[in-house]
Amino acid sequence: MALSHAILVSLLDGPQSGYDLGKRFDKTVGYFWKASSQQIYLELHKLAAADAVRAETVAQSERPNRIVYQITDHGRAMLATWVDKPTEPPSVKEELLVKLFALGDVDTNALLRELDRRRAYHIERLSDYEAVMHKYYPKPHSLSPRKLGRYLGLKMGIQSERNMVDWCDEALTLIQKT
Missing domain, CATH: 1.10.10.10 (Winged helix-like DNA-binding domain superfamily/Winged helix DNA-binding domain)
Structure with a gap:
């Protein structure tokens, strides 16, 4: 785009x-x-x-x-x-994942701090998205087409942020056990 x-x-x-x-x-x-x-x-x-x-x-x-x-x-x-026109899936360039590939050869505490920071970021963003959802889209089945499109984008954002928080939680748990 x-x-x-x-x-x-x-x-x-x-x-x-x-x-x-x-x-x-x-x-x-x-x-x-x-x-x-x-x-x-x-x-x-x-x-x-x-x-x-x-x-x-x-x-x-x-x-x-x-x-x-x-x-x-x-x-x-x-x-x-x-x-x-067809839409291509986004290409992912995630520096944190590259850092995690070095796990075992770098400072584990630095990676844990970065995961904590990233988790906090996603929790804050999730909270922002959920506030918008609550304020503007309490009844998604009655939305106009334009608002439905925005709702669906917001819904994807909420699900993505929830997944990222869950992933951070799992990564922190697994790394702390090493």
């Missing part, structure tokens, strides 16, 4: 400035697709040049003018083409 697709999907909810898009991005697709504000603005300019988004300048009296972006019909067609 290109960043452009994530931006176009985000703009399906309505026109947004680059600043608003960046803030919202961090709380939605940013959980599984990282992008800096600079990258978002650069991609918005490319999308505007490709006629996938329309940029409108909104005058503000006490602040600099704001540029608000809206997806165009061409942008929607780009999304439709992208959605129709």
Whole structure:
């Protein structure tokens, strides 16, 4: 997936400035697709040049003018083409697993500390996801299609975080016994 697709999907909810898009991005697709504000603005300019988004300048009296972006019909067609293509499974680059391959030849306590740190990270993220689930998706069977898609993404995130906490627990237990 290109960043452009994530931006176009985000703009399906309505026109947004680059600043608003960046803030919202961090709380939605940013959980599984990282992008800096600079990258978002650069991609918005490319999308505007490709006629996938329309940029409108909104005058503000006490602040600099704001540029608000809206997806165009061409942008929607780009999304439709992208959605129709097969999706490859993500490639995993997990430094912690490489470190664990050295178990027995490196400081075991360092690995245990790293596993504890990683476990805490996943517990915090799981808590965040569960709070969002409770607040916004208490009745998944009555969701609109767009919200159902977000619910399913959130559900995958919750299951993934639970699995990671369980894996960390098992790894800590097994390593502590060595």
